[in-house]
Amino acid sequence: MRKLVAGLIAGASMLVAAPAQAAPVRPADPGFAGQWGVTQTHVDDAWSSVRGSSRVIVAVVDTGVSPLPDLAGRLLPGRDFANHDNDASDDNGHGTMAATVIAASGNNRTGIAGVCWFCRILPVKVLNAKGGGSYTDIALGLRWAADQGASVISLSLGGSDDSPLLRDAVAYAETKGALVVAAAGNRGVATAHYPAAIPSVLAVGGVTSSGSRYDWSNHGSWVDVTAPGCNPAQGPTGLIGQYCGTSSATPFVAGAAGLLASTDPAPTATQIRTALVTTRALPSGRIDVPAALRALPVDGDVTRPAVAFGAVGALVRGRVTITAAAADQHGVARVQLYAGGRLIGTDTTAPYSFAWQSAPGTATVPLELRAYDRRGNLAVVRRSVRADNVAPVVRLAKSGRTLIARVADVSGVARLELVVNGRVTVRRAGPVSRFTVPAKARSVQVRAYDRAGNRRVANGKLGG
Structure with missing residues (x-):
């Protein structure tokens, strides 16, 4: 039996032009200034160590995805199950907005900064130009996405009826190693919404910039996590505007899952799901991406952390404060400062800072920062400073x-x-x-x- 499903979750806004503003943090994308969800969930902190990988495919099961400069080189050939052809371009706009929230290129002075900058997008069109579709097409799309090697499958759609057809398709995708992420719905009720309410699916609700639940977001014990419910996004023309609803929160979580999937060693879908759920902020359930990264298993991790000196002059005297920046996909265990081969201090919490007494000597002193990640991988950076503690x-x-x-x-x-x-x-x-x-x-x-x-x-x- 074909069951109709409202593909565009009620409450998902159409694009509204937004003024470009200077981004207050590193990404130079014009829409980044409005991406409050990135800082709320600490995605910007996670970017210091992982920004995605081309080996990770995120399937957008939606209205299709149109080619955009912000997705250039990472938009894979798709499939259209609504019109039964291989043209998965977007004739509605909803799927393209979801795709840019997930994976728009970051720091390229174009559009917005997606959560997973280097993940690839697989467009799977299961909804028509009006945003409607059937459980049959959605199930077919789920299976096809899994067969194409999708690590994460994002579904900003749903209906009120449970369905063995959907359950079987979800189970099939999971046997292929995919994590299925779906919108909880926007009626503001606790009633189950499908496929999000299928127990193994990661069900996503929407929260505000203060972390409280949007009134329109469905809720209940069946909702696993929440994420920012309003995000800047790009439609088929590339226009930046607000994209609101659990339709928007879902690709945000899918992008976060893509970041986790990009780490070394590659985690399983179950490990990604567990990391996102167990580290969520309570009581809101909002995801915390760096915490989820730290919750992933580290056995087999051979990637060294990144470490760098903060601002320190080439010429110093007396008591000197040395700062450091360090980041790792699974978390930094400790950072140490050595001066002249002597251990000055160990710091286990960012921001990393050390007090070094350079007096009474006057000499060129080699400094060394050592950063260890949770697996024990070591990264070392060195520089020299001139210590002068003698008056003219x-x-x-x-x-x-x-x-x-x-x-x-x-x-x-x-x-x-x-x-x-x-x-x-x-x-x-x-x-x-x-x-x-x-x-x-x-x-x-x-x-x-x-x-x-x-x-x-x-x-x-x-x-x-």
Whole structure:
């Protein structure tokens, strides 16, 4: 029996033009400024270690997907089960919006930044131009997507009736290693919605920027996780606009699952599902992508963490704060700082920071950062700094009311100051300077500063 299903979950908005704004974080995509869901779920933190992989295929079982620059090179040949042909282009817009939420290229100054920048998209058209379709076509689409090697299958569609046909198709996809992610529906009720309510399917509800449930989002114990329910997206023309509903939250979770699937070693669908569900924020159920990454098994992980020095000058003195950035697909266990081969400190929590006492010596000191991930993989970066803790040498000569200052320092002289009666009257650059001292001067000093910030004070009182 063919059961009709409302493909476009009620509440999913059409595209509305949005102004391009400068992104407050790294991705330079014009729509990124409005992607509050990325920061809410800490996807931007996860990007520091994993941004997807071309080996991961995410199937969009929807109204089709139209080619866009933001999907260039990653949109696979699809299938149209609604019209029974091989043209899976989008004649509605809904599926393209879902695909861009999942995998629009990031930091390319185009469109938005999808959750999984390098994942490939498999378009599977099961809904017609009006967003309607049948359980039969959806089941066929699920099976075909699984046969094409999809790691994740995203379904922003559903109906109120359970169906053995859908259950069998979901079970088939799972035997092929796919994780099926589906929308919980937008009626604001606790009534089960299918295929999301099938126990092995990852059912997704929608939450606001504050983490509370949208009134329109279906809810209940059968809903496994929640995700941002309104996200900027691109339609078939590339226009950026708001895309709201559990139809939008679902591809967001599918993109997050794609990130997890991109890690080393490649996790199973069950491991991805478990990681997303067990690390969700309570009581909202909102996904936390870095926490889910850390929850994945690490046995077999051979990927070293990324580590880098924070801003530190080439010339330092005294007590110096050294900062570091470190990231790993499964989490950083610890970061250590060595100076001159000596362990200075160990930090296990970001932001990583170390206090190093460079005094009293003056020398070039090799610094080394060592970052270990949870599996024990080690990454090392090195740099050298010049520690200067010795003040400049100042020699003064007098000639009448003229004071001649000659200054020497191994790191270079930054400036000289003439201090008359306790007040700085002249500042000059360079190691040699001639100062005229006022006749009524009661006290005269020359202060010399080197490039490291060390200071030497020399007294130079001149007689009348």
